[in-house]
Amino acid sequence: MSAFDFPPPPPSPAAEALRAELRGFLAEALAARTPLERAESWNGHDPAFSRTMGARGLIGMTWPRRYGGQERSALERYVVMEEMLAAGAPVAAHWIADRQSGPTILRLGHEAMKQAILPRIAAGECYFCIGMSEPDSGSDLASVRTKAVKIAGGYVVNGAKVWTSFAHLSHYMILLARTGPAEPDRHAGLTQFLVDLAAPGIRINPILAPTGEHHFNEVVFTDLFLPEDAVIGAPGQGWQQVTGELAFERSGPERFLSSFTLLVELVRVLGRAPGDAAAAALGRIAAHLIALRRLSRSVSGLLEAGADPALQAAMVKDLGALVEQEIPDIARSLSEAEGDPASSQDFAAVLAFTTMHAPSFSLRGGTREILRGIIARGLGLR
Secondary structure, three states: OOOOOOOOOOOOHHHHHHHHHHHHHHHHHOOOOOHHHHOOHHHOOOHHHHHHHHHOOOOOOOOOHHHOOOOOOHHHHHHHHHHHHHHOOOOHHHHHHHHHHHHHHHHHOOHHHHHHHHHHHHOOOOOEEEEOOOOOOOOOHHHOOOEEEEEOOEEEEEEEEOOOOOHHHOOEEEEEEEOOOOOOOOOOOEEEEEEEOOOOOEEEEEEEOOOOOEEEEEEEEEEEEEEHHHEEOOOOEHHHHHHHHHHHHHOOHHHOOOOHHHHHHHHHHHOOOOOHHHHHHHHHHHHHHHHHHHHHHHHHHHHHOOOOOHHHHHHHHHHHHHHHHHHHHHHHHHOOOOOOOOOOOHHHHHHHHHHHHHHHHHOOOOOHHHHHHHHHHHOOOO
């Protein structure tokens, strides 16, 4: 198999049976949510809904039962993600823990860490944020300057992380910090840590979105002490670990469904006879989404098979962001309505919300330039 093969995912009757069950659950659970609330997609933070998902066994689905999981397939988990996002379910509270932090701990954490953390994630009661990006570094993840200095019994951390989604509402962070001396190979000497965000030495500063929402944060560490058992995996192996983690972050349906509620409202506004130009535009969007879904499900199948589809995930994320950002432009071109966040018209309110958030779609999870650099290396062009 070449670096960019996307093999068909194996058939999964269990996943499709689960899909039907989920649609019934979501129709009832989300009946009172407005289109504007649904447009929040995976930024909708609702701990009560996350606990409900946990009680139904819909978080940590692929994990061993001894850690609170259900031992179900990656394709069944994919169906849950897809249906939740398409319906506009508020999954942000548990999303990062379920998607990547929990799998990282399951793969690399020590036994006491697994037992303490994973069942709480699976119950929808333990939330994580990502400690990768840093101020003044853009998407150059290898330029990590946050330092964890070894002392007796552990490490002392000083530095900062930025664009840290929901750090103010999370219990833990997986932190990438520099533990080794400066070397020509910037990928060396990095280590991942489990950080309790209630520990002294942590300050969380809000970064408000253009809409006034508080999703992002700057997290500052000042003489934060981390015990030795906070290390995840092996000291100095953080780069290899974090690049594997990014395959989970970049390949899921959230990378092409962030504008889906706007598309639904656009179809409603255009009605059953949209005209030739509008029909062609909608058909083009649908074709893109069908192709992206096929690619994304293929990555899920590769993860199920134990492969490392980092290159395929980068391609899904890059292509998905292009489509997500294109949908608001197409919606404006096909409707006379203007985006207005205060409008009583669902389409106008969702258009305004999605338009203001769209610039972030090609930033979160790695910028377009970073992703295309990864793809170029995979093709042997760099």
